[in-house]
Structure formats: C-alpha cells, structure tokens
Amino acid sequence: MHYLDINALPPREGDSATRHEYRWGERAEVEVRKSHVLSNICMMYGVPPSYFNEQRSRILEGEDERDKAILRDYEASLEDSKEDEEDEEEG
Known part of the structure; x- marks a missing residue:
C-alpha cells in the first residue's frame, strides 16, 4: 500500500518532457x-x-x-x- 500513486502521462504535442499524475494511494485514503x-x-x-x-x-x-x-x-x-x-x- 502506498500513500501516493504516480502515473506517467504521455507528453503533450510538441513537448518532449514526461508528465506525471499524482493521486492519493490506498494507504493515504485510509490514514489521511x-x-x-x-x-x-x-x-x-x-x-x-x-x-x-x-x-x-x-x-x-x-x-x-x-x-x-x-x-x-x-x-x-x-x-x-x-x-x-x-x-x-x-x-
């Protein structure tokens, strides 16, 4: 169980940088x-x-x-x- 889930998102058109999405993890949902x-x-x-x-x-x-x-x-x-x-x- 994690506090934070991090998912890689596809780069935007014309941008080579990797983007990430941060969401509450299972542990955070329970404890925070x-x-x-x-x-x-x-x-x-x-x-x-x-x-x-x-x-x-x-x-x-x-x-x-x-x-x-x-x-x-x-x-x-x-x-x-x-x-x-x-x-x-x-x-």
Whole structure:
C-alpha cells in the first residue's frame, strides 16, 4: 500500500518532457483526512479553502461525513476570525 500513486502521462504535442499524475494511494485514503491536508495548506498560504475549489468540492461531495464536518468547522472558524477582526477595526 502506498500513500501516493504516480502515473506517467504521455507528453503533450510538441513537448518532449514526461508528465506525471499524482493521486492519493490506498494507504493515504485510509490514514489521511483530506480536510486536514486542505486546511493545513490553506493555513500555510493564508487563503480560504474556496481558493482550492476543486479539492474543496471533492471533500464536500464525498462520502466521508467526518471529513465534511472538519472542513465546515474550519471554514466557520475562518468566518469567526474575520468577524472578530472587523469588530476590532471598528472599535
């Protein structure tokens, strides 16, 4: 079992470079919550989950209810923080 599956893709027309596709491996599907990965990346880059709309949608449309709840809680905490900052600026 692997964390990451790497597949070689055919080169694009006029390009000799080999391209690769990276996907979650079987082990990552079992051990790693996608919502945790997304929220950590968002924290690192200082952007909301909506910045990564495709990945966010996959989580929210997926079957893992716990992952959905984690992502929704994270987004709610961002909204709360934003409101607190606005209140401080006004006050």
